[in-house]
Amino acid sequence: MSRIVTPFNARSTAAEVIAGVDLSGRRAVVTGGTSGIGLETARALAAAGAQVTIAVRDADAGERAAADIQATTGRDIRVAHVDLADRTTIDAFAAGWTGPLHILVNNAGIMALPERLTTAQGWELQFATNHLGHAALVLGLHDALAAAAGARVVTVSSSAHQRSPVVFDDINFDNRPYEAWSAYGQSKTATILFTVAMAKQWAADHITANALHPGGIMTNLQRHLDETQLRFVGALDEQGQRLDVPPGWKTPQQGAATSVLLAASPYVEGVAGRYFEDGNEAVVLREPGDGYSGVAPHALDANDAARLWDETLRLLRR
Numbered sequence: 001m002s003r004i005v006t007p008f009n010a011r012s013t014a015a016e017v018i019a020g021v022d023l024s025g026r027r028a029v030v031t032g033g034t035s036g037i038g039l040e041t042a043r044a045l046a047a048a049g050a051q052v053t054i055a056v057r058d059a060d061a062g063e064r065a066a067a068d069i070q071a072t073t074g075r076d077i078r079v080a081h082v083d084l085a086d087r088t089t090i091d092a093f094a095a096g097w098t099g100p101l102h103i104l105v106n107n108a109g110i111m112a113l114p115e116r117l118t119t120a121q122g123w124e125l126q127f128a129t130n131h132l133g134h135a136a137l138v139l140g141l142h143d144a145l146a147a148a149a150g151a152r153v154v155t156v157s158s159s160a161h162q163r164s165p166v167v168f169d170d171i172n173f174d175n176r177p178y179e180a181w182s183a184y185g186q187s188k189t190a191t192i193l194f195t196v197a198m199a200k201q202w203a204a205d206h207i208t209a210n211a212l213h214p215g216g217i218m219t220n221l222q223r224h225l226d227e228t229q230l231r232f233v234g235a236l237d238e239q240g241q242r243l244d245v246p247p248g249w250k251t252p253q254q255g256a257a258t259s260v261l262l263a264a265s266p267y268v269e270g271v272a273g274r275y276f277e278d279g280n281e282a283v284v285l286r287e288p289g290d291g292y293s294g295v296a297p298h299a300l301d302a303n304d305a306a307r308l309w310d311e312t313l314r315l316l317r318r
């Protein structure tokens with residue numbers, strides 16, 4: 001399998017990646033479309049003509065985001081209530097969806113919670129939100145995706161997947177000390193493994209699935225980082241103020257570019273089960289890596305992907 005290379009790079013914006021693409025008549029769902037990368041992803045898809053629904057936890061924030069996108073694109077945006085840590089809202093949204101769904105962007109996420117929090121089911125919150133919630137959503141929307149005959153599922157992972165494989169024997173940190181980055185990393189590895197499995201499981205339905213790292217983008221995501229951590233990643237100026245775009249980081253419009261590429265670009269037509277960054281397929285690393293670029297072998301392992309698919313279905317049946 002040769003590596004997919006496009007004309008785009010780390011500096012490309014969502015608007016540049018989607019220029020010339022007409023999404024009229026296509027329907028798209030973007031989770032977490034209220035801020036950061038999701039907001040810019042929804043905006044770019046809407047600007048290209050798609051009928052976009054943002055699936056959001058906070059309805060007021062959703063309405064504000066929809067008004068913002070409408071003001072810049074002239075397109076109506078639908079807002080749906082979906083809390084990815086609350087199964088009932090996911091199931092209600094999926095059950096209420098009618099007709100084909102052409103694009104699903106699993107974008108919402110939480111990062112590096114300083115303490116171990118769990119859902120009502122006892123699932124560690126980052127695993128529950130970043131992976132299980134999206135898995136329930138994707139599975140609930142399967143028939144709508146299949147009906148689109150060529151649907152694309154795009155999942156926003158992170159280079160932080162390099163920090164941990166899925167620890168199948170103790171996913172919820174019941175028997176090991178909780179560590180924020182291991183928990184986030186595990187959840188993001190799960191999103192890639194699930195993508196690999198989905199691409200295989202649903203190939204006959206003409207549904208493609210790919211995952212990505214968006215780059216470093218200063219958003220609400222970093223709200224759990226303390227000053228030391230923010231300083232370590234270069235996110236503060238000399239006065240200790242957060243920089244909008246620290247050196248080497250991206251703007252939200254650049255951060256949305258790889259999501260939009262995978263959601264709509266002809267450059268990746270038919271491509272499935274792969275992991276991208278900076279608009280191109282990432283290099284597969286020999287070992288987990290430095291946490292910045294490339295994809296770790298533990299995130300593409302076919303056996304772990306099949307195991308996670310089965311384990312996810314089992315957990316969601318509970």
Ligand SMILES: NC(=O)c1ccc[n+]([C@@H]2O[C@H](COP(=O)([O-])OP(=O)(O)OC[C@H]3O[C@@H](n4cnc5c(N)ncnc54)[C@H](O)[C@@H]3O)[C@@H](O)[C@H]2O)c1
Pocket residue numbers: 031032033034035036037038055056057058082083084085086107108109110111129156157158159213214215216217218219220221222
């Ligand atoms: N910003 C970065 O540097 C960076 C780097 C790597 C990966 N990512 C990933 O990019 C994605 C988008 O993050 P962002 O940087 O735009 O952050 P953000 O905080 O601005 O956006 C995250 C979105 O997810 C939503 N969300 C969180 N929990 C939710 C829940 N339970 N149900 C529904 N929605 C929920 C939030 O409301 C928000 O709209 C995340 O998956 C994140 O892990 C971001």
